[in-house]
Amino acid sequence: MTIIEHAEEIEHLSSGKTRVLVPTMGALHHGHERLIRHGRSLAGKAGQLIVSIFVNPTQFGPGEDFETYPRTPAEDRSLCIAAGTDILFQPTVEEMYSAEQDLGTNADTKLTGTLCGPDRPGHFDGVCTVVNKLFSLIQPDIAVFGKKDYQQLAVIKQMASNLKMPVKIIGSETIREKDGLAMSSRNRYLSAQQRAQAPVLYKALKGISENNNLESAARIKAARDMIAREAPLGKISYLQIVDRETMQELMEIDRPALAATAVQFGTARLIDNIEIDPVI
Numbered sequence: 001m002t003i004i005e006h007a008e009e010i011e012h013l014s015s016g017k018t019r020v021l022v023p024t025m026g027a028l029h030h031g032h033e034r035l036i037r038h039g040r041s042l043a044g045k046a047g048q049l050i051v052s053i054f055v056n057p058t059q060f061g062p063g064e065d066f067e068t069y070p071r072t073p074a075e076d077r078s079l080c081i082a083a084g085t086d087i088l089f090q091p092t093v094e095e096m097y098s099a100e101q102d103l104g105t106n107a108d109t110k111l112t113g114t115l116c117g118p119d120r121p122g123h124f125d126g127v128c129t130v131v132n133k134l135f136s137l138i139q140p141d142i143a144v145f146g147k148k149d150y151q152q153l154a155v156i157k158q159m160a161s162n163l164k165m166p167v168k169i170i171g172s173e174t175i176r177e178k179d180g181l182a183m184s185s186r187n188r189y190l191s192a193q194q195r196a197q198a199p200v201l202y203k204a205l206k207g208i209s210e211n212n213n214l215e216s217a218a219r220i221k222a223a224r225d226m227i228a229r230e231a232p233l234g235k236i237s238y239l240q241i242v243d244r245e246t247m248q249e250l251m252e253i254d255r256p257a258l259a260a261t262a263v264q265f266g267t268a269r270l271i272d273n274i275e276i277d278p279v280i
């Protein structure tokens with residue numbers, strides 16, 4: 001595996017091979033490993049698999065965990081090697097944000113009025129800014145993102161389409177612990193008691209998908225009640241059912257939908273979602 005830290009080195013890396021990018025913020029866990037292996041299978045033996053690790057300051061709001069976000073460079077490198085990475089791109093903040101007139105890239109506001117959008121103003125603009133920069137530098141044919149951040153995936157697909165970027169965006173399934181908790185770098189912030197209650201996110205979302213009431217409100221109420229009952233240490237930031245493509249709130253589940261939630265446990269903000277099929 002080659003490690004590259006400077007933008008100009010990655011820019012000059014022409015290979016003629018299919019290039020697959022897996023962007024991450026590091027603190028890699030088993031979920032990332034599956035994402036990287038997915039990237040490897042898309043690149044094939046002949047293609048080039050690039051993993052980027054960059055804790056992107058512009059996607060963190062004031063008071064969020066940018067400074068304390070876990071950084072585990074040695075472990076990340078070993079995981080990248082084990083998962084078949086060809087190139088690890090690890091730029092510095094100065095390298096990525098050096099231009100004096102950095103206008104950034106805005107997320108399409110049609111997709112950010114629900115779920116994490118209102119909770120984290122500017123977050124998706126920061127994500128689009130850094131992903132646009134990574135795409136410009138690396139010029140991938142394919143880029144892989146986790147479905148745990150479903151709204152992020154939708155926003156990035158839309159950005160690529162709006163800007164006519166020649167890159168195929170692939171969503172990779174969420175990887176879970178045995179008890180259903182979605183794997184996340186932020187799970188390490190949980191105390192033992194919070195960790196014991198955290199699987200309720202997925203349990204409540206599964207309850208929503210198995211409940212066949214047409215009306216979203218009834219399903220949401222049952223899920224909220226479950227979280228309040230089983231996770232007194234958690235505080236629900238949102239629990240919504242949206243159209244899977246447009247991210248607009250759905251009153252009735254009459255088309256492919258997504259139930260998604262964010263629950264704050266102390267300093268850990270956990271998110272999760274589940275795809276639901278329409279009630280016919």
Ligand code: PAF
Pocket residue numbers: 023024025054056059127130131149152
């Ligand atoms: O999902 C993440 O880890 C980040 O939001 C991403 C896509 C790497 C951009 O910083």
